[in-house]
Amino acid sequence: MFSSLLSSSPLFLLSLLLFLAPPTAADLLYPDCGTTGNYTTNNTYDFNLRLLLSNLTTRTFLAGGYSNATIGQSPDQIFGLALCRGDVNTSSCRSCLNTASVDILRLCPNYKAAVIWYDLCRLRYANQDFLSMTDNNPQLFLKGVDGIPDGDLFDELVQKLVKAVTDWAAFNSTRKFATGEVNFTTAFPKIYGLAQCTWDLKGFQCQQCLQWFFGQIPSWFEGERGGTMLGVRCYLRYNVSKFYQEASILRLASQLVNATAPAAPHTPDREEGNKKSMTGFVLPIIMPLVIAFMLICTICICFWRRRKSKIKLPDESIPEEITSVKSLLIDLSILRVATANFSDVNELGQGGFGTVYQGILPDGRQIAVKRLTISSRQGLEEMKNELALLAKLQHRNLVRLLGVCLEEQEKLLVYEYVPNRSLDTFLFDPIKSKCLRWGRRYKIIEGIARALQYLHEDSQLKIVHRDLKASNILLGADMNPKISDFGLARLFGGDQTEGTTSKVVGTLGYISPEYAMRGHFSTKSDVYSFGVLVLEIVTGRNNSDPSEDLLSYTWDKWSEGRSLEILDPALGHHCQGSEVLKCIQIGLLCVQDNPSDRPNMSTVVLMLNSNTVSHKAPSKPALCTRKSRGAYDHNLSRPIPMSPNEMSITELEPR
Structure with a gap:
């Protein structure tokens, strides 16, 4: 029976419900042939x-x-x-x-x-080389015994514990191993957790492997006292009974339970007399040491403040709106520790402007650090100006800038860490795409639309992204989409709504026809890119594939009344046909040839969130013949490189 379960599942997942105690160390768990x-x-x-x-x-x-x-x-x-x-x-x-x-x-x-x-x-x-890949299949899921007295508290503490051991195993252990415990209740005093990866995985690869397991806990182990998730590359387990041999590496204090220490019991008078006698003996020795320590600390603080006051930014005449960048400054020493001195183990990827590293700040926040190359185009003052602008963009569907470091010739940008990499790594992967069920895809489309509405209409700055594509949509732990990579963004001021450039940059297949042919760009240029992205999410097809024209394919099916045939096969039959048709229609409306025929993003958001709004019938979209996968420079009449698939420093260009 087990072999049939394994062979029928595309991810080779097996759930075994164990009503007895967890297996002992000598027990065989399962073989997979x-x-x-x-x-x-x-x-x-x-x-x-x-x-x-x-x-x-x-x-x-x-x-x-x-x-x-x-x-x-x-x-x-x-x-x-x-x-x-x-x-x-x-x-x-x-x-x-x-x-x-x-x-x-x-x-x-x-x-x-x-x-x-x-x-x-x-x-x-x-007999196949799995060592060169990070694939964790096949996998084995073992459930514990059900019955938790306080399910909500237990689930929250499990999340806290699993996250802590995951991060420690990925970034603080050369053996990619961590154990931890957290206090729970009197019935179950502690919850124990363990995380492990194979040693050859990089830190971020280990974390991704474990985080995928972490995301399965609610659906597989709800109401269970423990769970075991085994793969060939990583291993995650938690239980109310201790199941490992050594003392816990991490001991977490539960902030969810009463942290007040119990009152000390009253001791006999003789003991109190002994304590008073001891106090009278110790105080004359301790007090001078305490006073000396406080004096030394005071002197050090004064010296540090005087030294810091002498450190000034290169230009003391920076306008008030730009000086807010000072609040973003982070010491280089902190970032060196956070990234293990920019270790290759913590490298997330490389782009045109530099390398991105994962790190953990002293307060426990995970970060992505962009280390710009020395030859980066941006100067120090321009960088400060743009950072001050970017720091004002706050939206849950935009990757957030946390800080900057400008020390020792280093130019470092610190962003929030987004664990699930980019949308394209899921959407165009035959296995991972099955994790993107229709409800999740619809929420991703909604999140991207809200972010663009904010950039175009609701923020104090009007920004055109100019490089919206699946690889620039990062996915958080809850698969919440976040737009990243503002390296090609343009800033509009006042009532300006469009601009013209002699150099067209971006990614071919996502560039609107008026921008590609005449260099005209506007918020409707982003709307066009959004439409292409929506059709990619619905179909699971990569628009950058030169062998197929996604827009032609979609329009042919739409005009023939067979729109649902373009649906990504990975979705199966688990989706709402009305929502799918709505998204296809929105996608086709957004890629109309005439920019004025495309809806603005506030209209798109309204259409996505309402079933009563009448939808305009789309006409045949703009169809572009693609001959290369780069963008096209009309000045030089030659292909130019695509923007890198990582976060990069913004190059906002004001009026």
Whole structure:
């Protein structure tokens, strides 16, 4: 039965409901035999496999808990991985892997790929190179016993605990391992948590792996006292009973329960007399030390303030509206610690302006730090001016700028960290796209529309983004969309609503026809890009694919009355047809050839949130023949690069 469940699920997920206590360390949790073929006993593949298993057991034991290896040459090449739980000693690790090496051959005989889970270790081999990927499948979900006295409090503490051990394992442990505990109730004094990744994952990759598990907790383990989520790349578990061997690495104070310490019991008079005697003896010694310490602190603070007052920004005549950038300044030393001195392990990606690193501030906030290259186009004063403007843009669907550092020739921009990367990594991936159910896609469309309405109409600044696309939409932990990368944005002042440029920049396929042909841009240019993005979200098709014209495809189906045929197959049949048709119609209206025929974003938001608004029938959209995937520079008559798929410093251009 289990094998049929595994083979019928595209993500190879298995839910096992355990009404008894969690398995002991010696218990086998589950084997999963692969689907990539079989080998013949005593042939070369069989010999290589046995050699690999022996090699993995020895290397993992010697390395302290993790190893991977490759044996043989194609077509008999085998890739393997072994991982022991981070709290077990080397002898227990070796014993578990020895058992796993025997059981995996016994339970999956002659399979060219298999994985086996124990509570203390896991072992995997395959005839395909999974070591070069971060894919966590197959996965195993184990439920605990239900019945929690205070479900809401328990869920909130679990979220707090799981987040803490996830971040610690990803960024504070070379072994990618963390345990933690948090106080709960008298019936269940503590909740225990554990997170682990394979050592070869980068920090952000480990965090992404664990956060995906974290997002499954509400749907898989609601009302349960514990849950175990096992993959081949990461492992997450929590329970009201302690299930690991060492003392907890993290001990979290529950701010959700009464933090007042109980009153000390009354002690006998003799004990009080002894305390008074001791106080009379200690005070003459302690008080001079305390006074001296306070004097030293006062002197240090005065010296620091005098030294700080001498540090001035390069231009003391900066206007009042720009001086707010001072409140954004962050010390370089803080950012060095937060990013482990800009370690490669914390690298999130690279773009045209520099490299983005993940970090954690002393107050626990996660950040993304953009380290601009020395050759970056922006000067110090221009950068200050633009940062002061960007800092005033506050909207839940815009990536928020938190700070800036301008020390030691460094130019660092600090943004809020958005954990789920960009929309395109989900939308155009055949596996991850299944996580984007229709309700979630509709909310993403709504969130992007609200952000554009804010930029175009509601903020004190009127901004045209000019590079709206799926890779510039970042997704938060709750899949809340946030527009990022204002590197090509233009600022309008006063009553200005449009502009003209001799150099067209952006991403081909998303650029409006009037901008591409004549250099005319306006808020309706963003509306066009939004329309393309809506159609991508509905269809799951990448408009940047030169082999297919998304707008032509959509219009043909719409005009033939077969609009629902363009729906992304990953959605299945779990969507509302009326909402899908509404989004297709909005998308086609937004990509009309004439800018005046496109709705403004306030109208789009109204259409998305109302079923009573009459929708104008779209006409045939603007269709552009695409010959390259870059933007086009009409000045130079040659392709120019697309904007990078990471957050970059804004290059707002006022009137």
